Amino acid sequence: MSAQAIDSPSNSALAGRLGLERTLTLVARLREAGILLVLLAVVVIVTIQAPLFFSVSNFEQILLNVSLIAIVAVGQTTVVLTRNVDLSVGSVVGLVAFASGDLLKEHTLGVAGAIAVGCALGLGLGALNGLIVAVARVPAIVATLGTLYVYRGLDFLIAGGKQVSAIDLPHDYLGIASSSVLGIPTLIVAAALIAVVAAYLLRNSGVGRQLYAIGSNPAAAEVVGIPTQRLIFGAFVVCGLCAGVAGVLWGSRFGSVNALAASGLELQVIAAVVVGGVNIFGGSGTVVGAVLGAILLATIENALRILHLSEFWLLAIDGAIILLAVGTDAAIRGYFQRILVRTGRR
């Protein structure tokens, strides 16, 4: 962005015409449009190289791969908005996946019961994260790094080298992932539903507004009487619950669960959130962006497999996209800040 471009009257006029309205929303829309554009470019390029890529069943496969990550990303977005981060989500998914799988295997509980217990476990683990961060005031990055290991350790403890396999699991549980609603796989519908509800609430509810305020200006949020720590605690609970939901669906989707299930998932989730335009320093970004980020990363992964490129390229491209996304965010924000100051201060 050259200085000349910023100084040109047409840009100021543009800002004026837009009424400088809802800059945040505008930036978010630009970011989302940007991801869609990159996504489109990837789809076009890969389709030219490998026509097989462009099929309903392949896209369905990509979205199935995204669905669980997207559910976790919804929770992670809620936490990141408040200037925190939850590194333990992979371990929560793994622990919940094994615990609920084990309950089903031993027929201790029915399918509904196991799902309920799994979700409650996720919620509880999230609440523990929340307590450590909001009450004990341990920085989230350290607190959840700790629980990442603790929760995974618990997972190892109860799994003890065992594995829950598809044969051990009841049919109606495995049926969740293979079933569909109106022709769309249930997992995709579930993820979409969770994302839409979360996106709507974050954007339109009073609590959503308060979460953005906490991330954007914690001191101001405190001064207007927003219960900052209670809401941060709540964000971690929501994040744990989302990870719990993804955890109970894990076994159904993949058929087998061992103590290593979903390890490293937290990095994929954070990558999706950051690529989706959620500011890692809190206060801006949307659930829709995070989900689009997850879809973009999963599409690239799928494309590279179809193109038979090596794992190295996948990691390198993922890394490049994260850097590109963060760089773009900084540029967009800087640009808007400047024209806002230029046209607004009279």
Added chain:
Amino acid sequence: MVGRRLETLFPKEHATIGEVALEVRGLARKGVFSDVSFQVRHGEIVGLAGLVGAGRTEVARVLFGIDRADAGEVLVAGKRADINSPKDAMRLGIVYVPEDRHEQGLVLDFSIAANVSLPIVQKLSRLLVVDRAQERRLAADYSKQLQVRSTGVDQTASGLSGGNQQKVVIAKWLATRPTVLLLDEPTQGVDIGAKAEVHRIISQLAAQGMAIVLISSELLEVLGMADRIVVLHEGRVAAEFGRDNASQERIMAAATGHAEA
């Protein structure tokens, strides 16, 4: 001062002084201030003068529930008040416009409307969802009353000038319908034209019956606006002057510890 007369810079409106709205008795916070007592009546502007570090902001922070007092009591409308959080203070009708607009006053990323509604966003919500029409109406009303210059209530706060940002901060607090307004350096970093406007707003609010505590390091501002002036020196009340017997010299003497209380 750019050819303006003192009266235009400090347009003081006539206000009827009413009942005591806020009374502070022997308030203390260890190592910060002690034995601070004063009262503010409806319609009255009480200036809190003193040097930086005299404890003025700290008193305001305690009154607004950000910090706790170690001793003393606060009476709101004659009743003993327990203020343990900004929420408590807001419920009692006390609000605080902080010194640092950017740090504590505004969410710069938010629109004017979202900033104005922030303290009462829960009350503006029905079934969890913020009533945007009502929110914009509220913001538009206060923007008009305070003459906020913007492209509309959807403009982002970061694009406003210092004076207009300050007006949005005041609008935000007026939306909570307070009875006591604590203003901390309300015209710092505001250009001189906007300063006169902020002063006009303060006078109008007092005329409407609000009790106002004005913390200011500008002696002219305190002298021009306040009905009474309480001078703090090293965390203690050093002197109290009426509007008629206050002068720059007397305030400075008290603020630097050279006056008989």
